[in-house]
Amino acid sequence: MSSDWDPLAFHPPSHSEELKVSFPQEHVMLMTLNRPRHLNAMTPQLTASIATILNWFDEEPSLWVVIVTGEGRAFCAGADLKAWLHNQSSGTANERESVASSVHGFASISRRHTSCKPMIAAVNGSAYGGGVEMILNCDMVIASEDAVFALPEVKRGVLASQGVIPRLGRVAGHQLASEMLLLGNTITAIQARDRFRFVNLVVEKSAVVPTALDIARQITMNSPDSVQSSKEGLVLAQKHHFEQAVQTHSMSLVSKRLYHGANIREGLAAFSERRKPRWSNPAKL
Structure with missing residues (x-):
């Protein structure tokens, strides 16, 4: 904590x-x-x-x-x-x-x-x-x-x-x-x-x-953006067929937040620098 x-x-x-x-x-x-x-x-x-x-x-x-x-x-x-x-x-x-x-x-x-x-x-x-x-x-x-x-x-x-x-x-x-x-x-x-x-x-x-x-x-301990987008993908899989679920998920606001947010940059930088990532709160949608 x-x-x-x-x-x-x-x-x-x-x-x-x-x-x-x-x-x-x-x-x-x-x-x-x-x-x-x-x-x-x-x-x-x-x-x-x-x-x-x-x-x-x-x-x-x-x-x-x-x-x-x-x-x-x-x-x-x-x-x-x-x-x-x-x-x-x-x-x-x-x-x-x-x-x-x-x-x-x-x-x-x-x-x-x-x-x-x-x-x-x-x-x-x-x-x-x-x-x-x-x-x-x-x-x-x-x-x-x-x-x-x-x-x-x-x-x-x-x-x-x-x-x-x-x-x-x-x-x-x-x-x-x-x-x-x-x-x-x-x-x-x-x-x-x-x-x-x-x-x-x-x-x-x-x-x-x-x-x-x-x-x-x-x-x-994981990126909140990644966790929340992963859950969204699971929920969409219950609603749509495979290909539609994948496409809908990739174009969603939650996925957009992930790919354009600070946590994806932090996660990749932490891996490159061999340190623990410091995650920030996701932006409001």
Whole structure:
């Protein structure tokens, strides 16, 4: 951590107490879902807070990586089904239109494609439904040994509709995605890593956030321009066929910033001079 790093210098916008925000190391923001008594089940208020903070994070040049985790024994239990039942019973539910009009999906994370900054999921416990939808849209996933994952929507007569179906199909393949989606059964962290392939590392529970922080530190040792352009390329690959993805990526503003920015010159000069590069914050797009 550099001597000029001051977490107190950041002033994130006001948000609910259901979300904790901190800056534990250089260029890194940590978001902690803070409804432990309710297994961090998502509420409209918590969703709004996440959206507010992530929108601010995206515009903050000196923050390069975000980690999301949960307080207590769960990562996220998904949607609040009691509230869902109330909306259904009162006639206020409008799920299809809500899904179609949602810009960033469940918890403002599951379909968030506008940010090129890496997001790491530090899964400290159980993740169900929307919690899994969030995880599948993160760039890296660190899970505790006792973490479990499930898409139990079919057992409740509802639908996992916020992006996990196409993404899980791509990651795990049709048959394994069907196993999670059509059976609704729970899988372990080891299965999520080795069979379904959406977890990177499985560690002791006490090591989940420290491991995520170490991964974030390794990311921030690299050029932020290169990291963000690389992530953009991965996102575009999900939207376009191969050649179109390559061409769209090469002509994007993020790629232009990389090729015309200070960090590409710094990286090449540092290599030539056999020294560590000194990266600067990316320019705002």
